[in-house]
Amino acid sequence: MSSPVLVEATRGGRVESRHRGSVAIVDGDGARVFALGAVSDPVFPRSACKAMQALPLVESGAADAYGFGDAELALACASHNGEPEHVALAGRMLQVAGLQAEALECGAHWSFDQPTLIGQARSLDRPTALHNNCSGKHAGFLCAACHSGMEPRGYVAYGHPLQAEIRSAMEDLTGTLIDADRCGIDGCSIPTYAVPLDRLAHGFARMATGIGLGRLRAEASRRLIAACMAEPFYVAGTKRACTTLMRLAPGRIFVKTGAEGVFCAAIPEKGLGIALKCEDGATRAAEAMVAAVLARCLRDDPALEAALLAEANRTMRNWNGTAVGEIRVSDALTQA
């Protein structure tokens, strides 16, 4: 099934570029509340499912044993900017487990955030694995493995017992088979599994509601979602969409992006999970889509709806600050 145009970029009053996408909103029982496009097609959630991947950290008791609070759990679910606070906290998480940065197997990269990159360029010869946007997730993996008595080395491999635990949790949450046939390798070297978009949304509805989950998993899920909502800076960083959107309604919206135009989200008070994918992988479009979808779910709070729509539809300015066009979402996302 093909995907409809959901976001347009305009210039001089004309549409300059178009982004297609698919969106699924699902409740805790698995019922589709809203669907647009190819919602049964498998999609790699990439970093959008980091909260699912962090479940062993909590369920194993590692998070409690190491004294992790909301900030550490949020960072374990994060794709962060590599700002100094992110880098320092990832280092501290490793330290309490008796590990060094060298244990991280995610690889190193400069920040994707321009102001952070400029700061890094002025203070570092080169970035380390602690600066990788996934360093918090990897620190969480290492803490879970160490606390559970697993050999930490090779924790990124498909065959490592930690990755097997993650597969099991994802199968439980999404109700789909998670195996080698659905596996790709992510940017930070861990396995990523293609899951139908509506099953991914169902998984996040379950994490937010606990419906159909065992007590331990329901509690761990709610704790991770709550930690991200309580510490949105540690999920992404300055001026990032996940951080901005969660700050608009503290404790009411969970939202997490993934590479190639994916977003997963949950609205606990509505019992809803959301998953969306921009066909072409564009971040600018996926950000507009998720803001518009959150707005449609929260129409009963007109001030919040307006604030979310202001994130979805925005003016583009050039280097001189002149308004040159708009990013705008289609009626299909906002209406009926």
Next chain:
Amino acid sequence: MSSPVLVEATRGGRVESRHRGSVAIVDGDGARVFALGAVSDPVFPRSACKAMQALPLVESGAADAYGFGDAELALACASHNGEPEHVALAGRMLQVAGLQAEALECGAHWSFDQPTLIGQARSLDRPTALHNNCSGKHAGFLCAACHSGMEPRGYVAYGHPLQAEIRSAMEDLTGTLIDADRCGIDGCSIPTYAVPLDRLAHGFARMATGIGLGRLRAEASRRLIAACMAEPFYVAGTKRACTTLMRLAPGRIFVKTGAEGVFCAAIPEKGLGIALKCEDGATRAAEAMVAAVLARCLRDDPALEAALLAEANRTMRNWNGTAVGEIRVSDALTQA
């Protein structure tokens, strides 16, 4: 008319993201040699038509009066990285016309190229207008205006006589009306005009062949195209697609990108002009498309065809250098 999928990004053997696009290949007489997608739809060429916008610089006699060679003319047609050589040459172009960097009206930005940005962050407090990727084009505009006795201030405005000259040249080359109804404002504050993709391709076929142009314009066009092919570093920079593709076949391929997934190109030996637009504006996809289209036009040189296809289809690696997927072009671009 809708645009077909022309480029796919894969991961773990599955298609992860899809890019649609339109492509027109036209000869000097205006005949369509190849067309895919919505080639009659108007598209903002953005920076892809900088060689057209540089015509007044040559036609006015300014380029000769100021002693400009291939490097200066290439920079006048460039979207450069802001590498030290680009910045220095833009400064020298202004200097010979008796102007300072403050005359530039393009605005300032840090380099889009990560290694260049890191170097800039370590050596500069902040970038100036000379570092703007369009500084060479703007230096060329100022030189043309000064040599022609025009007031240089306000040269970016629709109503400035230099912009009127550019409109006239673009109408002549593309055979389409270029006016305020088709006007948007570009990132560097100059007007950009929406032109049907096939007419844009025709314009570049005419620039490469001179067919249907007056003697002065035909000569200026060929000189600008030849300058870009002779100095590809000054058209873009280190590891940039325009530079890489032109270096694969020195003097035989002209190629220039524009924002939002546009490419214009010409193959003088074949008398062909090319214009393409990625529907979603993605650079990675537009780069693959133009390499594949150039390859199909140059099949009679199998080594060059293979080198171009190696740019079109490429392996994506993660931060650890592991191959995780591919960017690959569709059969529609390469076959029949």
